[in-house]
Amino acid sequence: MAIILRVDVDKPYGKHTLTRRIASKIKEDFFPLWKLHTGYLTHLKEMIIFCNNQGVRGTFYHRLCTAPNQEILNLLKEGGHQFGLHLENSKSKESFLLEWENFHSFPNCLNAKTFSKHGSGVHKLGKYHYPIYEPEKYIQWANECGYEYPSGNGIASCASELYEDENGYYPNLFWIEPSYRHQGFRNIDEVLFVAKKRNVVVLIHPCNFKADSETRDDFFLLIKRAKSEKIPVISFLNQ
Numbered sequence: 001m002a003i004i005l006r007v008d009v010d011k012p013y014g015k016h017t018l019t020r021r022i023a024s025k026i027k028e029d030f031f032p033l034w035k036l037h038t039g040y041l042t043h044l045k046e047m048i049i050f051c052n053n054q055g056v057r058g059t060f061y062h063r064l065c066t067a068p069n070q071e072i073l074n075l076l077k078e079g080g081h082q083f084g085l086h087l088e089n090s091k092s093k094e095s096f097l098l099e100w101e102n103f104h105s106f107p108n109c110l111n112a113k114t115f116s117k118h119g120s121g122v123h124k125l126g127k128y129h130y131p132i133y134e135p136e137k138y139i140q141w142a143n144e145c146g147y148e149y150p151s152g153n154g155i156a157s158c159a160s161e162l163y164e165d166e167n168g169y170y171p172n173l174f175w176i177e178p179s180y181r182h183q184g185f186r187n188i189d190e191v192l193f194v195a196k197k198r199n200v201v202v203l204i205h206p207c208n209f210k211a212d213s214e215t216r217d218d219f220f221l222l223i224k225r226a227k228s229e230k231i232p233v234i235s236f237l238n239q
């Protein structure tokens, strides 16, 4: 079986320097649709190039403020990745559809159909973010409107919580960021053990890949170990 790599692209300029933190926040809250420019998504580019060199595929979810430009789209295509929307305004079906309409208006983004939800219901993460986390609602919208919502944001507390349900939906995942993991389920070896028998979903944020060495090291370790155990790393589309 396989590791399904989910990548939530949260930060337009990353957060690895103070300037980038500020620039990210300004674009997120004031100019989300601005099409730019120097430094935009360079941290993501670095991560995709790493994945492409390693033969690792994944599903990349973009907020409107981190929509892929042509360079990113080319890299995603080159690596055989899937991409979609990282949903922020999930207040109503209307706001959901409006966010899709905006996302589809970016060049070459019209065919995207898969989405994940930004935030897990605890904090309001920006001006356009609806913080409440309601996965049942998203599953329903996906079914009604022809979209795919393959995984939720639950933090698995043990290996069996990584299993998909009878509809193929993964409510929980394993976070590559060590600080986001459940206290009782932190070991990458346990994830690899399960992934030999069935598909499991892991989640990483490119801003943390760049800014946090522990996250990056654990990602490198996971990829290296998956390779040596012959466990493919794939997108939701490839499963």
Ligand SMILES: [Zn+2]
Residues within 6 Å of the ligand: 008, 009, 010, 086, 117, 118, 119
């Ligand atoms: Zn997010």
